Amino acid sequence: MKKEDCFYLGKIVKKYSFKGEVLAKLDTDQPELYEHLDAIFLELRNNLVPFFVEHSQLHKSELLRIKFEDVDTEGDADAIMKSGLYLPLDLLPKLEGDKFYFHEVIGFEIEDVNFGKVGVIKAINDATAQSLFEIDRNGVEILIPMNDEFIVKVDRDNKTIVVETPEGLIDLYIEE
Numbered sequence: 001m002k003k004e005d006c007f008y009l010g011k012i013v014k015k016y017s018f019k020g021e022v023l024a025k026l027d028t029d030q031p032e033l034y035e036h037l038d039a040i041f042l043e044l045r046n047n048l049v050p051f052f053v054e055h056s057q058l059h060k061s062e063l064l065r066i067k068f069e070d071v072d073t074e075g076d077a078d079a080i081m082k083s084g085l086y087l088p089l090d091l092l093p094k095l096e097g098d099k100f101y102f103h104e105v106i107g108f109e110i111e112d113v114n115f116g117k118v119g120v121i122k123a124i125n126d127a128t129a130q131s132l133f134e135i136d137r138n139g140v141e142i143l144i145p146m147n148d149e150f151i152v153k154v155d156r157d158n159k160t161i162v163v164e165t166p167e168g169l170i171d172l173y174i175e176e
Contacts, residue, residue, distance in 0.1 A: 001041055001048050006086035007103065009034060010064070012042075015081070020071040023063045024085055031058055033093060040066070043084040051080075098154045102126065105154070105161060110135050110144065113152060113164040115171075118142060121161070133161075142173040 010026035026034060035058055041048040052069040059065040071077055092101060102124040110118040110133060119137030124146070126132075131146040144150065144165055152162040 001050070001086075001088065003043075003048060003086065005089055006041060006048065007089055007092055007101070009040070009085040009087050011085060012066075012080055012083050013063070015074060015077045016059075016065050018074050019067070020073055020076045021065060021067045022071070022077050022080065023059060023065055025062060026064055026085075030093070031062065031064060034064060034087075037087070040068075041086040041088075042080055043086065044080070048086055098148075098151055100154055102131075107159065109158075109160045111160055111162050112170060113162065114167065115165070118144070118163075118170055137174070140173055142170060144169065 008027060010024045010028070012022045013025045014023050015021070016023050028034065035056060037053050037056065039050050039052050042051050043049075051071070054067040054069050056064055056066040068080075071080065089103075095101060095104075105121055106123065108121050110121060112118050119135040119140075119142060121133050122136045123134040124131055125134050125143070133144045133146055135142040135144060144163060150163045150165050152164050154161050
């Protein structure tokens with residue numbers, strides 16, 4: 001399984017018991033969807049390795065307590081500590097309406113209600129306090145905050161996101 005065919009689910013953050021159980025912090029708004037998985041890919045030395053889940057349960061809402069097959073000691077648990085957890089993209093629940101996954105909108109066109117066609121989304125920058133659409137407009141990078149109030153419509157069929165940004169925001173990036 002290649003990383004680009006998967007989505008990041010979370011990360012193993014600490015050991016839970018001396019029997020090899022671990023706690024994983026999940027990167028999701030709906031952790032309950034991932035409570036009963038059969039297998040999870042762990043990133044070990046830049047490879048995704050499948051691990052089978054003996055049992056798992058939510059622990060204090062944001063954490064998932066996991067017992068993997070063949071991870072039976074603290075030493076085994078140490079070996080997978082801080083590993084990223086990945087699942088195949090086809091296990092992502094389908095989002096509808098104006099909700100979307102970041103990876104899903106790369107390549108979509110951004111259109112502003114007042115400005116017109118802005119450009120194509122080349123990346124999502126989520127390293128800042130507010131996630132940003134990174135848009136390419138003929139070689140010029142334009143950043144638009146991913147703010148629910150700005151997003152008018154997500155049109156999956158036409159691979160377009162319609163936004164309404166504050167007046168002048170897009171003009172800041174375009175030199176006359």
